[in-house]
Amino acid sequence: MSPMVMWIVLGVTSVLCFSIKLVGHLVPEPWLANARLQRINALIPISLLSALVVAQGVVVKTHVVIDHRLAGLGVALAALFAKAPFPVVVVAAAVTSAVAFQLH
Amino acid sequence: MSNLTRGTVRDSLSVAITVGTYGVAFGAASVAAGFSVLQSCLFSLLTFTGASQFAAVGVVASGGAAASAIAAATMLGTRNALYGIQMAPQLKVKGARRVLAAHITIDESTGVALSQAPRGVAAMREGFWITGSGVFVFWNIFTLLGALGAKALGNPASWGLDAAVPAAFLGLLWPRLQTNFLRGVAVTSMVFAMLVTPWLTAGLPIIATTLVAVVLGWRAR
Numbered sequence: 001m002s003p004m005v006m007w008i009v010l011g012v013t014s015v016l017c018f019s020i021k022l023v024g025h026l027v028p029e030p031w032l033a034n035a036r037l038q039r040i041n042a043l044i045p046i047s048l049l050s051a052l053v054v055a056q057g058v059v060v061k062t063h064v065v066i067d068h069r070l071a072g073l074g075v076a077l078a079a080l081f082a083k084a085p086f087p088v089v090v091v092a093a094a095v096t097s098a099v100a101f102q103l104h
Numbered sequence: 105m106s107n108l109t110r111g112t113v114r115d116s117l118s119v120a121i122t123v124g125t126y127g128v129a130f131g132a133a134s135v136a137a138g139f140s141v142l143q144s145c146l147f148s149l150l151t152f153t154g155a156s157q158f159a160a161v162g163v164v165a166s167g168g169a170a171a172s173a174i175a176a177a178t179m180l181g182t183r184n185a186l187y188g189i190q191m192a193p194q195l196k197v198k199g200a201r202r203v204l205a206a207h208i209t210i211d212e213s214t215g216v217a218l219s220q221a222p223r224g225v226a227a228m229r230e231g232f233w234i235t236g237s238g239v240f241v242f243w244n245i246f247t248l249l250g251a252l253g254a255k256a257l258g259n260p261a262s263w264g265l266d267a268a269v270p271a272a273f274l275g276l277l278w279p280r281l282q283t284n285f286l287r288g289v290a291v292t293s294m295v296f297a298m299l300v301t302p303w304l305t306a307g308l309p310i311i312a313t314t315l316v317a318v319v320l321g322w323r324a325r
Contacts (some may be wrong), residue, residue, distance in 0.1 A: 001138065001164055001170065002134045005170050006138065006139055006143060006164065008170055009160055009164060009170050009173045009174060010139070010143050010146055010147055010149040010151075010160075011152050011159045012170075012174050012200060013118055013147075013157075013173070013177045013178070014146070014147070014150035016174065016177070016178045016181070017152075017153050017156050017177060017178065017181040017184070018150070018207060019282075020178070020181045020182055020184055020185045021153075021181070021185065021187075021188055021208040022188070022202075022203065023185050023186045023188070023198070023207040024185035024186060024188020024189050024191075024192070024206070024209060025188040025189075025191070025192045025202055025206045025209070026188075026205050027185075027189070035206045035324070036141065036322065038186065038297075038323070039322075039324070040233075040317055040318050040321035040322070041182055041183060041186060041321075042183075042321070043256060043286075043289050043316075043317035043320060043321040044179055044180070044182065044314055044317045045155060045180055045183060045278050045280060046277065046281070046286060046289050046290050046293065046317065047235035047289060047290075047293040047313040047314055047316045047317040048155075048159060048176060048179060048180050048310060048313060048314065048317075049180075049273050049274075049276055049277040049280075049290075049308040050156070050277060050289075050290045050291075050294045050297065050313065051294070051296075051297040051312075051313035052159060052162050052163075052176075052270070052310055053237060053270045053271040053273045053277065053294065054272050054294050054297040054301070055162065055163070055166045055168075055297065055301075055306075055309060055310050056162050056165065056166060056266075056269045056270035056273060057267070057270035058298070058310045059118045059166060059298075059306075059309075060138075061167055061306055062301055062303075062304070062305065062306060063301070064298050064302070068261070068267065069266055069267040069270065071267075072264055072267025072268070072270075072271060073267060073270055073271060076267075076270075076271035076275070077274065078276050080274065080275065080278045081220055084174055085122075086122075086125075086126055086129075086272075086275045087125060087126070087128070087129075087194055088144070089271055089272075089274070089275045090268045090271050090272050090275060091268075092271075093264065093268055093270075093271030094263065094264030094267055094268040094271070095264055096267070097261075097264035097266065097267030098262060098263050098264030098265075098267075101261050101262060102262070103183075
């Protein structure tokens with residue numbers, strides 16, 4: 001991605017994310033009070049974050065690939081089950097993945 | 105300072121500091137994705153909604169198009185509109201203060217404000233403003249530290265940064281999976297994302313999984 005496009009991603013994302021926040025403060029409540037819309041909206045972060053775990057953890061371009069990152073993700077999962085705080089989860093995943101990468 | 109107020113301040117600051125430190129992970133992920141230190145800091149100053157920021161740099165890192173990055177970030181940001189709807193009647197602000205309130209309308213400020221409801225509307229407002237501005241300060245400081253750190257480290261893979269990013273997403277996802285239905289949504293979304301990966305250009309599978317949310321959220325349960 002060219003530097004110019006990265007600036008565009010930054011700028012447009014910032015403008016849209018702020019606009020969404022402002023809309024919430026400005027629109028009359030009934031507009032977004034639709035029950036179906038709220039249910040779907042509550043699930044969207046879960047679907048997107050799940051897809052991001054996959055896209056970043058087990059995908060290279062358009063292929064599902066198992067590599068050192070999966071070892072890191074496995075440790076992250078174990079840390080989350082053990083109720084570890086967020087920074088511990090991330091660092092444990094990074095260290096595990098780095099070791100797996102060096103061994104490979 | 106009354107006891108009521110002290111409790112609100114304590115709740116707000118503890119959330120602000122804890123969540124603010126996650127900014128390290130964002131700063132590092134952003135630089136690993138190819139953004140400069142300046143761009144990474146501007147993301148945290150201007151976009152200022154963690155999951156959306158992670159999504160934008162995540163899609164870029166996975167080779168996705170600009171439109172996919174923007175779309176993923178924007179869709180993750182839509183929940184902030186619902187928070188605004190809940191907060192506006194409590195805050196009752198106009199003009200510049202409303203713009204400021206909108207900018208700090210995120211998971212944490214809304215969450216702390218709603219948790220202060222038993223202490224009254226003044227405590228809710230206090231919780232919203234202290235948490236929102238506190239997260240803003242710490243999130244931006246730690247973004248800078250993370251970005252500078254990642255810049256100094258070099259190759260992301262040799263330091264495990266390429267696994268830190270999906271682990272961060274998993275960490276953001278985890279607290280949301282409070283019922284079996286929600287865990288089912290997460291697993292279905294992951295399987296769906298893997299299945300469509302070979303058929304779509306990079307970045308699009310992330311957007312496509314919102315179909316899972318639409319289908320599973322369509323009917324009341």
